[in-house]
Amino acid sequence: MDRLSAVPEALPEAQAGAGVGPGAVFLDASARRARELPGGPAAVPYPRGAATRPGDPGRALLHLEWQPHPAAAAPPAGRAWHVLGSAGAPLAAALRALGDTVAVHADAASAARHPTVLAPFLPYPGGAGAAGESGAALGALAVLKSWLAARGRTGARLVVVTRGAVAAATAEDVPDLAHAPLWGLVRSALAEHPDSFALLDVDGTRESWRALPAAVASGEPQQALREGVVRVPRLVAAPPAGTPEGSGFGPGSTVLVTGAAGALGGLVARHLVRAHGVRRLVLAGRSAADARLTSLAGELRRLGASAVAAGCDMTDRAALAALLTPAPGSPAVTAVVHCAGTVDDGVLTRLTPHRTAGVLAAKAGSARHLHELTQGLDLTAFVLFSSAAGVLGAPGRAHYAAASSFLDALAHHRRARGLPALSLAWGPWAQRGGMAGPLELHRSARAGILGLTPRRGLALLDAALGAGRPAVVPVRLDTARLHAAASDPARALLRSLTPAPAAACETPA
Ligand SMILES: NC(=O)c1ccc[n+]([C@@H]2O[C@H](COP(=O)([O-])OP(=O)(O)OC[C@H]3O[C@@H](n4cnc5c(N)ncnc54)[C@H](OP(=O)(O)O)[C@@H]3O)[C@@H](O)[C@H]2O)c1
Numbered sequence: 001m002d003r004l005s006a007v008p009e010a011l012p013e014a015q016a017g018a019g020v021g022p023g024a025v026f027l028d029a030s031a032r033r034a035r036e037l038p039g040g041p042a043a044v045p046y047p048r049g050a051a052t053r054p055g056d057p058g059r060a061l062l063h064l065e066w067q068p069h070p071a072a073a074a075p076p077a078g079r080a081w082h083v084l085g086s087a088g089a090p091l092a093a094a095l096r097a098l099g100d101t102v103a104v105h106a107d108a109a110s111a112a113r114h115p116t117v118l119a120p121f122l123p124y125p126g127g128a129g130a131a132g133e134s135g136a137a138l139g140a141l142a143v144l145k146s147w148l149a150a151r152g153r154t155g156a157r158l159v160v161v162t163r164g165a166v167a168a169a170t171a172e173d174v175p176d177l178a179h180a181p182l183w184g185l186v187r188s189a190l191a192e193h194p195d196s197f198a199l200l201d202v203d204g205t206r207e208s209w210r211a212l213p214a215a216v217a218s219g220e221p222q223q224a225l226r227e228g229v230v231r232v233p234r235l236v237a238a239p240p241a242g243t244p245e246g247s248g249f250g251p252g253s254t255v256l257v258t259g260a261a262g263a264l265g266g267l268v269a270r271h272l273v274r275a276h277g278v279r280r281l282v283l284a285g286r287s288a289a290d291a292r293l294t295s296l297a298g299e300l301r302r303l304g305a306s307a308v309a310a311g312c313d314m315t316d317r318a319a320l321a322a323l324l325t326p327a328p329g330s331p332a333v334t335a336v337v338h339c340a341g342t343v344d345d346g347v348l349t350r351l352t353p354h355r356t357a358g359v360l361a362a363k364a365g366s367a368r369h370l371h372e373l374t375q376g377l378d379l380t381a382f383v384l385f386s387s388a389a390g391v392l393g394a395p396g397r398a399h400y401a402a403a404s405s406f407l408d409a410l411a412h413h414r415r416a417r418g419l420p421a422l423s424l425a426w427g428p429w430a431q432r433g434g435m436a437g438p439l440e441l442h443r444s445a446r447a448g449i450l451g452l453t454p455r456r457g458l459a460l461l462d463a464a465l466g467a468g469r470p471a472v473v474p475v476r477l478d479t480a481r482l483h484a485a486a487s488d489p490a491r492a493l494l495r496s497l498t499p500a501p502a503a504a505c506e507t508p509a
Contacts, residue, residue: 061463062473063238064391065496066168066231071211072218079213081118084111084143084158088120091161094209108143108150115154116216119143120161123176133368134360137181137402138353144189144197145349151196159198159216160186166201167409168224168231170469173416174409181364184405187393189348190221190489203227221489234496235391238464238472247465248381248420249276249335255381256324256333258314258366259340261285261292263434264385264457268337269296271458273305280331281307284314284323284340314340314366321373335381336374338367341403343435345396356399363403367410381465384411384423388449388475391425392490411470424464427475429457448482449475 079100083092084107092102105111121140131138140160147158165179174180186199199222200215202208207228215223215230224231249255249272257272259265260283272278281300285293288311300307312323326332341363344355367384374382389397390404404425411423428436428444430451436444441451452460452474460474479497486494 060475060477061238061460061467062235062475062477062497063170063469063471064233064473064493065236066224066226067234067496069218069220069223069230069232071230072214074211074214075217082111082114082116084108084117084119084147087122088118088161090122090163090204091118091120094212098210098213100213108146112147112150112152112154112156114156116157116159117147118159118161118216119147121165121179121182122161122163124178131178133178133181133364133406134357136178137185137360137399138356140179140182140185141348141351141353141356141398144186145351148189148193148196148349155195157196157198159200162199162201163204164201165409166224166405167412167471168201168226168233171416172412174412177368177406177409177413180409181360181402181406183409184390184393184401184403185398187222187391187405187489188389188395188398188401189393191393191395192348192398194489198222200225221492233493235473235493236496238467238469246380247276247462248383249278249465251277251279253278253335253380254280254282254331254333255335255337256282256284257337257339258284258312258370259338259385260296260309261290262339263431264429265337265339266292266296267431267454267458268339268461269300269307270303271461272337273300273303275458275462279305281305282310282323282333283307284310284312286313287311314369315361317369317373320366320369324373324377332377333374334377334379335383336370336379337381337383337385338370338407339385340366341385341400341435343397343400347396348398351399356402359399360403360406363400364406364410367407371410371414379420382411382414382419382421383465384408384421386423386425386471388425388427388473391473392493408471415470421470422464423471424461425471425473425475426457427452427473427477429454431457445478446481447485448478448480450478452476 077099081095081100081102083102083104086104092104095102111117160182162176162179162182164175166183167174183199186197190197201224203226205227208225211225211228211230215225220232222233255272255278257265257269260269269281269283283293283297288309293309297307297309310323312319314320324333342359344359384407386407387404389401390408394401408423408425411421414421427449428441428451430441431454464472464474482494
């Protein structure tokens with residue numbers, strides 16, 4: 001049954017927000033901030049049936065494929081580059097080695113006088129640094145905001161250059177995890193301010209530095225350079241795994257579900273018990289006394305599982321370490337499903353360090369804690385609830401998108417080390433009480449991203465668990481609408497979905 005059918009047909013104007021590109025995956029009813037978005041408020045009818053529209057190709061398990069892209073013609077040698085910030089020594093050295101000149105600008109005001117400026121965010125020497133992914137994202141946010149202020153209407157473009165901060169192949173590691181959030185952050189900045197930004201990830205090889213001028217000249221919004229080959233991201237249907245993997249969940253599992261008091265945490269916990277035979281669960285929420293947690297634990301016990309409600313602020317590493325330490329005689333956790341997360345909507349220029357750090361800590365910082373604190377455990381599954389916002393960019397949710405792209409990168413990072421990992425960059429779920437309220441579902445449906453019913457969402461989860469990939473994008477797309485509504489940067493991501501590969505996309509739901 002469509003669980004949304006009871007929602008009023010039309011939303012009050014005061015609750016309605018803007019409809020924007022495909023990144024408009026607003027998952028939270030935060031109408032006040034949503035009105036900050038380009039396009040202004042609009043009264044919109046509720047998308048009756050949007051969650052169940054039959055016959056569309058969107059019941060899809062997609063993934064991001066980085067396809068080789070014909071190299072653009074490089075501008076002639078002897079080029080003059082403009083670099084923002086002093087952190088780009090390796091980049092400046094590589095460009096100078098090509099015979100080019102490099103002017104380093106300390107501030108955006110002087111840099112923005114030039115049409116193309118490179119902003120390097122390269123790995124911190126000696127590791128992630130104390131500030132980690134949050135510090136890197138906050139630093140980048142400040143640069144993006146200062147760039148937008150300085151750029152005005154000049155048309156200048158800031159090319160954010162990272163090295164190893166995104167996986168450009170299924171089996172690729174993401175060695176610079178600290179800068180992984182920049183990909184979701186800048187994708188969202190692009191969705192809000194098309195033409196102001198571009199993203200380029202390099203691998204540090206000599207061939208790639210050599211190919212950089214042509215890549216920058218191409219105007220593609222997102223690229224990776226791997227051994228001199230330009231690769232561009234395209235969403236494609238995830239083919240079934242050659243050898244289906246086990247789900248990693250079963251009667252012998254002890255599963256930690258974070259964010260278990262939330263809408264999807266509860267759904268997944270029930271599904272693990274009913275469909276995967278899981279018999280032991282630790283249901284973590286901010287407070288063990290949360291009525292949603294205690295009632296879920298009671299329900300699961302009635303289904304024959306041993307389920308305990310546990311209070312743990314996931315941003316508190318020591319508390320999480322204690323939670324993961326089994327009581328004498330109790331089994332250790334063998335699988336993790338990380339659903340905790342939060343949103344705090346606002347356009348990029350209004351995001352403060354405090355707001356950004358809060359969203360990153362709940363979703364990304366806690367995922368890193370989980371990764372680090374479970375190193376000694378023999379895990380069979382490590383499932384991260386990420387968001388399509390990180391892949392498509394999300395106007396009004398740049399920090400949330402940043403946290404999501406970190407989760408996707410973390411899954412690659414773990415897989416490259418032989419550890420179990422699956423990051424699911426979910427489209428919105430049509431599930432009452434979750435992050436996607438009716439307004440957000442309407443907005444995203446209008447932009448071509450349809451709500452997932454719980455049944456479809458859980459079927460996609462099962463398909464993803466056996467797909468053998470570190471990161472997938474389970475999302476129902478209305479590709480025709482998506483193409484019509486997409487802003488240019490996101491439309492590039494969708495090129496391989498035209499015409500919609502309906503058969504290939506259908507999941508076994
Ligand atoms: N629902 C969707 O459409 C959708 C789409 C894409 C991705 N996702 C992802 O799926 C996950 C679950 O979504 P949902 O709809 O179930 O969201 P939800 O109902 O808001 O649940 C999220 C849960 O995370 C908990 N949480 C937040 N910060 C925490 C912290 N510091 N420590 C411990 N717990 C914390 C929240 O606790 P409180 O209740 O105490 O605040 C809440 O119970 C999220 O990570 C979200 O990003 C959801």
